[in-house]
Amino acid sequence: MLETTDVVIVGAGPVGAMLAAExxxxxxxxxxLERLTRPTGLSxxxxxxxxxxxxxxxxxxLDRFVSVAGKGPRAGRAQFGxxxxxxxxxxxxDVPMMLGVPQAETERILLDHAVSLGADVRRGQEVVGIDGATVETVSGHRIAAEFVVGADGGRSTVRKLAGIDFAGTDATIxxxxxxxxxxxxRAIPFGWHRTERGWVISMVRPDGAGxxxxxxxxxxxxxxxxPLGMAEFRSTVERILGRPVSMRDPRWLSRFGDGCRQAxxxxxxxxxxxxxxxxVHFPAGGQGLNLGLQDAVNLGWKLAATINGTAADGLLDTxxxxxxxxxxxxxRNARTQVVLMDPDPRFDPLREVFTELMLLDETNRHLVSMLAGLDVHYAPGDHPAIGHYAPALPGLAKRQRGGQxxxxxxxxxxxxEWLAGQEQMLIRPxxxxxxAGEQGMAEALRRWVTSFPATNRHR
Ligand SMILES: Cc1cc2nc3c(=O)[nH]c(=O)nc-3n(C[C@H](O)[C@H](O)[C@H](O)COP(=O)(O)OP(=O)(O)OC[C@H]3O[C@@H](n4cnc5c(N)ncnc54)[C@H](O)[C@@H]3O)c2cc1C
Known part of the structure; x- marks a missing residue:
């Protein structure tokens, strides 16, 4: 018999887990459905x-993440390119600007959260086919859903099967x-080291591990x-730095690039x-996972309202x-950073001018906010707050815990959920x-939903 559900998410990485919970x-x-039989533990x-x-x-x-976060030696400092x-x-x-949390921990916490809310996470289930919203795994099992979400990483099978173009550029570095x-x-102090032959970035702790x-x-x-071996890794580091660097105990060695593509x-x-x-993009500034988690939180309530029948027309397309x-x-900013990092000395003037600009207060704030995702906003409205992230009003975090x-x-x-206040505001999940403002709330709300999601079909 054909199994049915509302949504099949392909991929139990951090983004798939976040969406499942939402x-x-x-x-x-x-x-x-996750291809791997167990988490890799790699980050x-x-x-x-x-x-x-x-x-x-x-x-x-947040407490769960703070409890596993490492203390960065340069918490206040950041780089661009x-x-x-x-x-x-x-x-x-209203929160720390950055937390250093290994991706394996992020995945574990988000998956535990999703499972505790009732998500059915199945491992060792590689998706190989899609027909409408019916997915088929490599073992031939089929599940019919109302929607299929590809959270299956940069080489997404779902994206390929759906025929969605992944436009952009191949890796150059x-x-x-x-x-x-x-x-x-001391052979590679913590931080970023540029020579004419490239970059070595060290995040090693005083005990040498990292x-x-x-x-x-x-x-x-x-x-x-x-496969990448220790000999190639070490010789590349030494060639860039121009001096020997002894390393041992490789726990994970891998390759990446600056391929930059978007569906x-x-x-x-x-x-x-x-x-x-x-x-996908070059990992400069550590933005990819953050971007993906925000995709999941944007999509979650819209997809839920669509399935629950409370969505306004066109909500899902937003x-x-x-x-x-x-x-x-x-x-765009990841590509910019690759250009700034090009060690060719002809880019030295660009770096110098850019450094001068970055030291200006306004440019500093602009770039820091951009990397932190703090400047993200959506369609504006009559009131300046509309489309922006709601301010950290006392009690708000508690009231949004359930995605209300x-x-x-x-x-x-x-x-x-209600928060007492004189200034009126309606905050999305x-x-x-x-x-926000004085008038037109009902009309504004109807752009998004026909009613609040009062009915939870499965809870
Ligand atoms: C060197 C490096 C450093 C980075 N540092 C940062 C950083 O500091 N901050 C940051 O925000 N981002 C960073 N990123 C980016 C970040 O790692 C990714 O954006 C993140 O992993 C994306 O999560 P995801 O859940 O979308 O995909 P993935 O983590 O790729 O998860 C996809 C999951 O889908 C599964 N899957 C794939 N195909 C199938 C299939 N057919 N059927 C079933 N399951 C399938 C996979 O096994 C996997 O578990 C970095 C990337 C690199 C390469």
Whole structure:
């Protein structure tokens, strides 16, 4: 018999897990199909930025992340294109500007959260076929859903099966990542090191253990999937630095590049894309995972309202309309950073001018906010708050824990969580302001939903 559910999410990475949890908050039936039989335990990403941290706070998850976060030795400092002059402390936020959390921990926490809310996560289930919103796994099992979401990473099978173009550019540079122990940590001090031959970025702790990146700019990897050994990793680091560096205990060695691509449609009919399935770019500034988690939080309530029958016409299409430009902007800044990092001395004047600009207060704030996702906003309205992330009003985080709409105003509003206040504001489940001001609330609300999601079908 054909199994049925509301939504099948393909991929139990951090973004798939976040989306599963968001859908469960609204009572949507979710099956997550993951190819791997168990988590790899490896971590590409380590940086969670302020907008993500705000989101986690408004879901009651922040304490769990703080408890596993490492203490960065340069918490206030940030770089753009390898220029380490940004000052994060110049931007005010209600949460830390950055948390250093290994991606494996992020995945674990988000998956635990999704499962605790009732998501059905199945491992060892590679999706190989899609027909409408019916998916087929490699073992021939089929599940019919109302929607399929590809959260299956940069090489997304869902995106390919749906025929969605992944427009952009191939890699031009070669990156190596090594989780190793450096015998003498003073050989590569913590930070970013540029020579005429490339970059070595050291994130090794005083005991020598940690991560080292090596970047060369004379072409991409001939084969990105070719296994990387310690000899090649070490010789590349030494060639860039021009001196010997003893390393041992490789825990993870891998290749990456600056391929930069974005799905031209985040939705095609009953198929949607989130996270790396929708966009890939050079990991400068540690933005990809953060971008993907925000996709999930934007899509979750819209997809839930569509399935629950409370969505206004066209609500689901606002997912692409809102998130594609945000992704496009991240890709643009990642590409800019690759240019700034090109070690060719003819780019030295560019770096010097850019450094001068970055030291200006306004440019510093602009770039820090951009990397943190704090400047993201959607369609504006009559009131300046509309389209922006709602301010951290006392009690708001608690009221949005279940993904509810929140009404701020003098009296309660049926169906929404209520926060007493004189200035009226209606806050979407993803934390952005749908409406604010004096008049026109009902009309503004009807652009999004026909009613608040009072009925949770599965809860
Ligand atoms: C070196 C490096 C450093 C980075 N640092 C940062 C950082 O500091 N901050 C940041 O925000 N981002 C960073 N990123 C980017 C970040 O790692 C990715 O954006 C993130 O992993 C995307 O998450 P995802 O859930 O979309 O995809 P993935 O993590 O790729 O997860 C996809 C999941 O889908 C599964 N899957 C794939 N195909 C199928 C299939 N057919 N059927 C079933 N399951 C399938 C996979 O097994 C996987 O579990 C970095 C990337 C790199 C390379």
């Amino acid at each position: 859908l469960r908050l609204h009572g949507i039936g979710v099956v997550v 590409k990403a380590h940086a969670l930025h302020a907008r993500t941290i705000q989101t986690l706070d408004r879901r009651g998850l 390898g220029l380490e002059v940004l000052d994060r402390t110049a931007v005010e936020a 070669a990156g190596l990542l090594g989780d190793v122990t450096v015998e003498d940590p 991560r080292v990146f090596a970047l060369t700019f004379d072409g991409p990897h001939a084969d990105r999937d070719a 031209v449609e985040y939705r095609r009919g009953t198929v949607l894309l989130v996270g790396d399935a929708a966009h 997912y692409h309309a809102e998130r594609h430009p945000v992704g496009e902007r991240v890709l 709409w929140v009404y701020v105003g003098p009296e309660p509003l049926d169906g929404a 993803d934390g952005y302001v749908a409406w």
